[in-house]
Amino acid sequence: MKKNIKWLLLVSLIVVACNNDDSNDEPAEVPVVPGTAVFTKYVALGDSFAAGYSDGALFAKGQSNAYTNILSQQFAAAGGGAFTTPFMLDNTGGFSSGGVQIPKFPTRFVFDPVTRSPVNIPGVSGTAITARLTGTFNNMGVPGAKSFHLLAPGYGNLAGVFATPATANPYFARFSSSPTTSILADAMAQAPTFFSLFIGGNDVLGYATNGGVPTSQDPVLGDDITPTATFNFAYNTLVNTLTSNGAKGVVANLPYITTLPHFTTVPYNPLTAKSIGLENEVAGLATIKLLNAQLYGPLKAALTALGAGDRINLLSETSTSPLLMKDETLPNLATQLATIFTPSLGAQTAAFYGAIFGQARQAKSTDLILLTTKNAIGKAPKADESGLGIAPPYPLNAFGISFPLQDKHILIPTEIAEIRVATDTYNTIIAAAADAKGLALVDTRGVMTKLSSGGIRFGNFTMTSSYAVGGAFSLDGVHPSPRGYGLIANIFIDAINAKYGSTLRHVDLGTYPIQYPLTIQ
Known part of the structure; x- marks a missing residue:
């Protein structure tokens, strides 16, 4: 009898132990810490991706959903400070002059279900091309900027915007601290403790979207592929300067832009x-x-x-x-x-x-x-x-x-090959600079490969690079959708956590839409 009681007691203890283990299956929430990174003053440098450009235009809601802005929100839980953005005045997109939309900077796209194609929304942007903002801005993403433009004095000179050919960029002219400054100079004036640098896409994009027809290297309309020596000098100057005061940071390599929906949506043989x-x-x-x-x-x-x-x-x-x-x-x-x-x-x-x-x-399948x-x-x-x-x-x-x-x-294949060779070369330069300075490196090329070959699954969703319905890209076929920008923020967070021992949290991609509606609240 005593033996049976002992066995019963042993079994009950095991059951209690098992119950206690079950109740602790939920892992304890890991506290958010910066690790060795210091997010107090975060400054973001880059092009249209950093700015939040989407659907063929820059507009306020797109800017608020930029991966850079999302990152700053996640940094806040790890000691990050305020993050300011040079917001456009509304969600129309583009620039106006004298109350008329400038054709070169049209309104944003919205999907027309009747024609099953993107159309520009009606209206006129409240952001005049001559308007200027005062103050400093942490988000220094400038649509259209190439690597060497970030170093160029006068790239934000409003007079240069109207020169022929243009010598300045209207997006930077809105918020540059002076007509003679550069994007890098304005970034360094803020004494960043942490930076992100995602640049180089435009160094090949203009050539690609113009069908491989080069014209010039002027700051706004130039569409030649940036020479390797120029990119190498510009990129290493950027990284060396940004780290010169001990700042840590995250940089990103470049995907093959020819895998973007802008180049893969229209078949070579659509005639019936x-x-x-x-x-x-x-x-x-x-x-x-x-x-x-x-x-x-x-x-x-x-x-x-x-x-x-x-x-x-x-x-x-x-x-x-x-x-x-x-x-x-x-x-x-x-x-x-x-x-x-x-x-x-x-x-x-x-x-x-x-x-x-x-x-x-x-045409052939290789075109x-x-x-x-x-x-x-x-x-x-x-x-x-x-x-x-x-x-x-x-x-x-x-x-x-x-x-x-x-x-x-x-x-055509020879032009595609030129773009791939340049991208591979740029990525080698980016990886070497990241390694030399101990920076976090984001593999956007690898993520793009996944998006275009099966997709990336999260929750009950799968994101792909398919035009309009894949969830990752906006209606211009080049720039991310809101959900796509959320994905970029998450892969940046992964790289930062891995490099600096941070425990930054992902954002829930399901909370970001795949397209903006006609009317944005």
């Missing part, structure tokens, strides 16, 4: 009888038959005779067909085509056809069609868009169908 017929499949099929008989067929035969028959195939009557485009890397067969077409078309018309199709081919090109497909080229100086007549008046899309509409 329905699309060519503007939703009228019967009319579209008739157009395809006519084009094959009068344009694609003769062109295919002529190119085949010249040993270049793989450039063009007939349009499909039953499935999708690739876009017609110009490839400036191809041998120009204009003269040869003109000779072949002269007997049937006459010398003048044959020469015209040769000029149009001398470097024409159909990237820009998001903005979607609006050009099927439209009549204007004189300044055709590359010929005149508007082509019917039937050669449909971009991508009967008239080749131009260089600015598409990235």
Whole structure:
């Protein structure tokens, strides 16, 4: 009996112990600490991502959802101080002048469910391009800034905004401390104890969004790829200066921008009888038959005779067909085509056809069609868009169908390769600078790879890089959505915690929308 009582007592003790263990399954909340980082004075440097640019514009709500602003809120629990932002005056987006919206700085996009495409919201921005703010600002993200622009004296000179070519940036001109200062100088004047630096995207972005057509390096409109030596000097100057007073910080590498929705949404082969017929499949099929008989067929035969028959195939009557485009890397067969077409078309018309199709081919899966090109497909080229100086007549008046899309509409493999090589080089420079100064390094390239190859899951949601519905990017196809900025903040937090032993907390991505509505409260 005593033995049974002992066993019963032992069992009861085990049960009590198990119950106590179960009640402690919830881990104790780890207190938020800064570790070896000091967040007292946080200053953020960067471009449009740091500023909170979204949906093709900068506006107040987007700025409040910038990853930099989110970071400052998380830093507050670990000793972070006030974080000031040069807010735009409303949620319209862009700049106005004399009460009129400036076309170069339009209002923000909103999704139109009827056309299933982004449209600019109506209205006029309350932020005048000539208005200036006073005071200092922790968020020094400047849309359009390249690496070397952060060092440039006068980049915030309002007079330079209106120069030809422009020598200053209107976003920085709003809040620069003087006409002669630089972004870096204004940042250092605040004696930061901690900084974030996410810069370099614009060093290749302008080239990419212009279809690989370089023009110049002017501060606002320049779209050449920044030379490696220039980026190396600028980036190391930034990091060396920012750490010169003992500040710690976090930097980020760069994703391949050609994986952004702006470059991956429009397929290379969107042409069907329905699309060519503007939703009228019967009319579209008739157009395809006519084009094959009068344009694609003769062109295919002529190119085949010249040993270049793989450039063009007939349009499909039953499935999708690739876009017609110009490839400036191809041998120009204009003269040869003109000779072949002269007997049937006459010398003048044959020469015209040769000029149009001398470097024409159909797009391939290795080409990237820009998001903005979607609006050009099927439209009549204007004189300044055709590359010929005149508007082509019917039937050669449909971009991508009967008239080749131009260089600015598409990235071809050689241009994509240029962008990737530059990005790889920049990332090597960024990683070396972070290692040399003991900075936290954020792998945005790795995160972008996940978004574009299956997505990132959190809670009951999955974020992907799919345009409009993936949740990570806004309607311009380049800049993050509110939820995308929350994700960036979280990966910055991960890098900071890992490097400095901080215990900063993530934000709940489910509380951030994937799109802004027409009216923002």
